[in-house]
Amino acid sequence: MTGTGGEVLVSAEGVFKHFPIRQGIVFKKEIARVHAVDGVDLTVRRGETLGVVGESGCGKSTLARCLAALHPVTGGRIVFEGTDITRLSRAGLKAFRRDVQMIFQDPYGSLNPRRRVGSIIGDPFAIHGLADGAERKSRVQELMELVGLNPEHYNRFPAEFSGGQRQRIGIARALALKPKLVICDEPVSALDVSIQAQVINLLKDLQEELGLTYVFIAHDLSVVRYVSDRVAVMYLGRVVEDAAGAELYGGPRHPYAAALLSAASIADPDEAERAERIVLTGDVPSPIDPPSGCRFHPRCPKAQDRCVTDDPALTVRGGDPADHLTACHFPVEPGEHLAGRAAGISQVSTEPELPEATP
Structure with a gap:
């Protein structure tokens, strides 16, 4: 959407988010942990859109909620405009939420069906004490018009709107406080294809008009x-490749990123016929007990012995631009074909046995 290279708005520095698994009835004991986000380093610059992709369960949504301070982090820190938000007080968090808002995936579940749309969109003004009475109604109707809704529908309930209109309501609510960062957690996945295009174009127009910064999952x-x-690109709780969109789609360097992008649909039938699909073997390892070394090595067609023991750093690899980071010991070379190649390192089991809780 906009150019990169600007000031860093928010950064994740070695962020961990683990969810404990407990067993027991009266005295619950932690027996394992789900490593949802496991050491993520990420920066988002002002005015840009950062896309986050990966398989289901890779930690995208958990990372988004950590960036929005909806989940407390297990380790690391998140810095927003120079302030570590992981250490904010309750009052500090309330002020922070004026600058960071989320658009949720489900346009049906994210809106209270018993409340009128005007009340839902007006909640941010009420919570932060910014507008009341006629002024609040006027500002809510301005927001509704901004996102393409009829301001006269102020008193309707969510059930009286279509899925696309409900998502516009969610967008209006997110924009009420003029945030600096908007985190879009799969905002169009529950919508019809034709409605998806409308919502995506709306988000692009609003970014240009309001100078927004997006994290788009x-x-x-x-x-x-x-x-x-x-x-x-995330895999099993970690970022494995981070690059400019054109750079990544033109030549992914991490084998997982290459496999993921090979699955993308291609509109041109001739080009689609020539494209090679990289089919990964094996299952995604459990985030309860992730593999040692590179987490992708049990499924990687380029895996070698070093990948089992050494965890690759997310850094610039030979010949790549300074903003193209890859976490791989043996990145994909230009013109290299991975289709049809089997994984080099096998894995005995991807489902760990949980230890029994002792009384």
Whole structure:
């Protein structure tokens, strides 16, 4: 959407988010942990759109909620405009939420069906004490008009709107306080294709008009390519590649990123016929007990013995631009074909046995 290279708005520095698994009835004991986000380093610059992609369960949504301070982090820190938000007081968090808002995936579940739309969109003004009475109603109706809704529908309930209109309501609510960062957690995945295009174009127009910064999470790789300046690829709780959108889609360097992008749909039938699909073997390892070394090595067609023991750093690899980071010991070379190649390192089991709780 916009150019990169500006001031850093928010950064994640070695962020961990683990969810404990407990067993027992009266005295619950922690027996394991789900490593949802496991050491993520990420930066988002002012005015850009950062796309985040990866398989289901890779930690995208958990990372988004950590960036929005909806989940407390287990380790590391998140810095927003120079302030570590992981250490903010309750009052500090309330002020922070004026600058960071989320658009949720489900346009049905994210709106209270018993409340009128005007009340839902007006909540941010009420919570932060910014407008009341006629002024609040006027500002809510301005927001409704901004996102393409009829201001006269102020008193309707969510059930009286379509899915696309409900998502516009969610967008209006997110924009009420004029935030600096908007985190879009799969905002179009629950919508029809024709409605998806409308919402995506709306988000682009609003970014240009209001100078917004987006973190855009999606499964649809073509959507991410269309909206993003930069793209971060996640696998099993970690970022494995981070690059400008054109750079990543033109030549992914991490074998997982290459396999993921090979699955993207191609509109041109001739080009689609020539494209090679990289089919990964094995299952995604459990985040309860992730593999040692590089987490992708049990499924990687380029894996070698070093990948089992050494965890690769997310850094610039030979010949890549300074903003193209890859966490791989043996990155994909230009013109290299991975289709049909089997994984080099096998894995005995991807489902760990949980230890029994002792009384």
